[in-house]
Amino acid sequence: MRPELGILRAEFGADQVLDGEAALPFERDWRGRATGAQAGRAMAVLCPRSVDEVQAMVRAAARLHLALVPQGGNTGLVLGGTPDASGAELVLSLKRLNRIRRIDPINATLTAEAGCVLQTLQQACAAQQLLLPLSLAAEGQCTLGGNLATNAGGTQVLRWGNARDLCLGLEVVTADGLLWSDLDGLRKDHRGLNLRDLFIGSEGVLGLITAAVMKLAPLPRSRLSAWLTLPSLEAALQLLPQARAALGDGLSGFEVMGQAAQLLLPELPLPAAPWALLVEVSSHRDEAQTRAELEAWLAPALDAGRMLDAVVAHTEAQAHALWALRESIPGAQTRAGGNLKHDIALPLDRIAAFVADCEARIQRAFPGARPTVFGHLGDGNLHFNVAPPVGQSLAEFQPHEAALNRLVFDCVADWGGSFSAEHGIGRLRAAELAARGDAVGLDLMGRIKQALDPANRLNPGRVLASGSDGNRADA
Amino acid sequence: MRPELGILRAEFGADQVLDGEAALPFERDWRGRATGAQAGRAMAVLCPRSVDEVQAMVRAAARLHLALVPQGGNTGLVLGGTPDASGAELVLSLKRLNRIRRIDPINATLTAEAGCVLQTLQQACAAQQLLLPLSLAAEGQCTLGGNLATNAGGTQVLRWGNARDLCLGLEVVTADGLLWSDLDGLRKDHRGLNLRDLFIGSEGVLGLITAAVMKLAPLPRSRLSAWLTLPSLEAALQLLPQARAALGDGLSGFEVMGQAAQLLLPELPLPAAPWALLVEVSSHRDEAQTRAELEAWLAPALDAGRMLDAVVAHTEAQAHALWALRESIPGAQTRAGGNLKHDIALPLDRIAAFVADCEARIQRAFPGARPTVFGHLGDGNLHFNVAPPVGQSLAEFQPHEAALNRLVFDCVADWGGSFSAEHGIGRLRAAELAARGDAVGLDLMGRIKQALDPANRLNPGRVLASGSDGNRADA
Incomplete structure (x- = not known):
């Protein structure tokens, strides 16, 4: 010992x-x-x-x-x-720091400790008719502190923003072991530099989040989901502004699945198509009104041939089943033998061109490799995963990982996107960030890290790759 | 020379x-x-x-x-x-840097230089059926760069957030004269520490914002405004969750005016009452549908005595007139002889108790002084201004400024609020921040300032009061 x-x-x-x-x-x-x-x-x-x-x-x-x-x-x-x-x-x-300190219906805020499990928080808020509008596949296990440390995204970002957009304040233990507390739960508060949003998304390299205040919304009276199939990604993208115009802020989910992703799923609500969308509408109106509005948007779009087919869930159970399908893609990929993963973001006006270009580049460099694309289209965020050619195991394909990543990330950069959308940098992408990040920005980030954690004791080597002086300055 | x-x-x-x-x-x-x-x-x-x-x-x-x-x-x-x-x-x-670089309808983004006037940007977006949802009294003159440097608030924060919440990326000149550019316009982008939100609201002490990408929304098809009168501030606050439940995300403005503020205005739509609210609803639905929804909320609330009276603007001109009245309060205060101003924020569940307590403390300490309260109630943000007793000029009252500020800000602190909501710190409140700010937070802010502007050359003495070494380290 x-x-x-x-x-x-x-x-x-x-x-x-x-x-x-x-x-x-x-x-x-x-x-x-x-x-x-x-x-x-x-x-x-x-x-x-x-x-x-x-x-x-x-x-x-x-x-x-x-x-x-x-x-x-x-x-x-x-x-x-x-x-x-x-x-x-x-x-x-931080898992044992799991106390809900306060849910305040009038201020519409939740104050909770970092170790609280996201789903537990969602349920506690729902019991008071309030919505904590952060939702992601890992919600049964991930914690509020981790959600904020990584600025978690998920399926509701289109309407509600990332975790950062939902946070009104933090409590943080600094590298010196001091406590900075900003849990007043104010909507506007301008007392100096914005430390909160610097800690959010910093993946623990600047301080340890121990608690947070989150904004809540009224629980929607109705939520409806629809599964649409489309001939092309362009067609899916063209639907987005139309859906926004027809459904307004009611549009709360706009998830996309390519054909390869659909084919991984056991029971599809509609035959697999080049692309499928899972759309969610949430509203303060009752279900009949929301359904009427959703159908008033879908019917003419179907008639005009802007989608191949569409099905609206008729019960909450059906809607849950559609979302469970969507959330089951990562697991289905693993069971299908696994793949090499890329969590990327593109400007919405370039995303279709990017996918076509990147798939073509992959076919040239790795013939037979199978891109499996799905993600949060409304946010321009794709999980662009690449499975080995049929007959090749992941272990056999793995030696190409560095070259494949380079190809995909080069293509992302060519189309003005980001090689890191919502999963964070950690150790896995730290070298990528050091190589591809804006040099001026990286220098500023390094200075901030040095200022707040001069001994490089908090999560060293994560996010910011350490230089030749090693991962830990004083260890 | x-x-x-x-x-x-x-x-x-x-x-x-x-x-x-x-x-x-x-x-x-x-x-x-x-x-x-x-x-x-x-x-x-x-x-x-x-x-x-x-x-x-x-x-x-x-x-x-x-x-x-x-x-x-x-x-x-x-x-x-x-x-x-x-x-x-x-x-x-930065005024000559006033080029709109791009409006992108598919990505729903605006890229513009810092010197662009906010109203010019609003109009350019509206011409493409897009909404730049930032609105404040100075919009005919203030610039995008200033809006971001101060994280401007205004009348639409309830629905759309502060300027920070609308910004997807910045271009910044650093203290070294280098350029950091992050104008990809991505909804999700996690490439290292969050410099963007650190520069936003930093009032020019960390770098110079030269351009930004802003998120846009579809232009609402209908907007309606209503003026309500209420017996108490508690009654106004109780309406807020009810309005959210009835109007959902349509609720885009929730402004409050105390009686003294109402009495400054030339022509009130309803007789002056203890409190008045100006409520705005924006919707992707047509005006008839929005009006029906608004009236379906107002009618039972009136019948139940939850408000004294209500009037809905029947034309866009009438709605503009109501908002012009609201925006004319600061000018009317100046014409009425001026007052001492406080821009404060409170948690929504404490704001009524704060106002009662603070008014009582003022009457004890400065008999006859006249609090004139108005602001963005939906955000918990009050402009808590205090006019001299009748017969006393502002010049005669001014010597009490420090004592009055202390009284008001002490009271704000006692109720868990902030002495600085949306106007910034600048030089005016730098000493206040140094005295009242969280010591751990101030230390972190000072380290960040030192890291990014070691020569203290950018807006020295603003936000962060310099210590005994003077305002400028190297001048």
Whole structure:
């Protein structure tokens, strides 16, 4: 046992300083990558039960010159919240900080601790007729702190924005172990520089989010979903402004699935088509009114041949089933043998041209490789995953990963997009960011990191790749 | 003539380096404060015509060890964009950078330079059936760059958020004169730390915004306004969740005016009452449908005695007149002799109790002083202005300013609010921020300022009061 472990156990108790078997679930990432350079091994996993303990643990880590890797629900996809292979990092799990501090119907706010599971929060708000409009596939496991640390996106961004847009304030433990609290829940508040939005999305490299105030909305009286099939991605994109004009702010979901993604699903509501859309409308009106409005948009679009076919869910159970299909794509991909993943964003006016171009480039470079495209079309955000050619395993295809990533990300850059949309940077994309990021911007980011965490103790090497001086400045 | 002026003129030409009479409009602030400590005198006013020239001017200022004060439409209320009295600062006016670079209907974005006047941008978007949902009293003169530098609020925040919530990306000249550009117009983009939202609202102390991409929405098909009178502020607040439930996202304005504010106005649509609300509903539906929905909310609320009276504008001209009345309050206050102003925010569930408490404290400390309260109730943002007792001039009341501010801001703090909601900090509230701000947060802000502008050359002394080392580190 390393002496640091004994010191930490003496201060915090064995219950809150895990290692060995107990640490395993915190060391392995969501996608189970536990081999090679991506394998994680922590010196220990710290599990504070209060904000005071978070502060004490940050100070203890500083005294011991140890790096801290904050972790929420451990559902990240970019190796941002799991330890590296050194065995020298401490994971700091926020999961035990899981108290809902307050739901305020008049102020329409939720104040909750970082370790609260998103779905638990959604349900607690719904019980008071309020909507926490953040929704993503991992919601049964991911935590509020992680959602904010990664500025989570998901399926409701079109209407409600990313996690950052929903947050009114944070409580943060700094690299020095001090507490910065901004939980007043104000809609307008201009007291100096905007620290809140800097911490949000910083993936734990600037401070540890321990609690947040989130904006809520009235729970919609009705929600309807429709599955549409389309001849082309252009046709799907042309529907978006039409849907906005016809449905206004009621349009709360606009998800796209290419044919390869549809074909992974067991029971499709409509025959697989070149493209399919899952559209959601939410409204303060009753269901009959919402249905009438949705159908008033769909019928003429169908008649005019702007879509191939459309089906509207008739019951809430049917709607849930459509969304479950959509959310099951990642799992279905894994069961189908897996693929190489890219989480990208494009300007809406260029996304169709990008997909055509990128698919053509892939066919030239990797004949037979199968792009499986789906995502949040309303946000210009595609999960552009590439499965191996038929007959080739993922392991056989994997050696091409670097070349494929280069091809896809070059193409994204050519069309003015981003190689990182909603999954974060973590360790997985840190080198990519260092290579492709704007040099001036990267310099500013490095200065901010240096200013707020001069010892580089918070999640070192994540987001901002460390230079030749190694990942940890003082370890 | 100071030698620096000659050097600047030699490099940039006399047309772009103003002094004397030509500089005056840039030295005086919007409210005409030009006496005592608040008087401004610039060494020169720089007027670049391109981003390249902004960069060159920033570098020239660095070589000459001069401070730069960025300025947009010069409509700020907190002395954030006008020079101090030293005569040693350079104003850098962004007004000539006024090109609309692109309006993209499919991506629903506007890309425009910092010097564009907000109203010009609103009109250009409306001509393409798109809404730039930022609206404030100064819109005929304020500029996009200033709106973003101050994270402007206004009357549409309830539905659309502050300026920050509408911005997808920035172009910024750094303190080193380098250019950071992030104008891809993406809805989701996670490439490292969030510089965009740090620059937004930083009032020019971290960098100079030269252009931005803004999110647009479809132009509403109908907009209706109603003037309601209420027996109490509690009654107005109780209407808010009811209005949200009945009108959903259609509710786009929820402005409040106390009796003293109403009595300043020439022709009221309803007799002055303890409180009045100006409510706006915007919709993608036609006017008849929107009117029916609005009236379906108002009629039972009137019958139930939840409001005293209500009138819905029947024509667009009538609606404009109601909003003109609301926007005329600040001017009417000036004509009535002026007052001492506070731009504050409270949590919605505490705002009525705050107003009662603060008015009582004022009566005890300054008998006869007349609070004139109005603002954006939906955002918890009040303009809490205090006129002198009848018979006393503003000049006679002014000596009480510091004590009055202390009383009001103490009361705001007691009720968990903010002494600075939407007007910014500038020089006017920098001491207040230093005294009242969270110490941990202020330390982090100071480190960020130091990291991005180590020579303290960008808008020194604004937002972050400089310590005993003086306003400018190297001048």
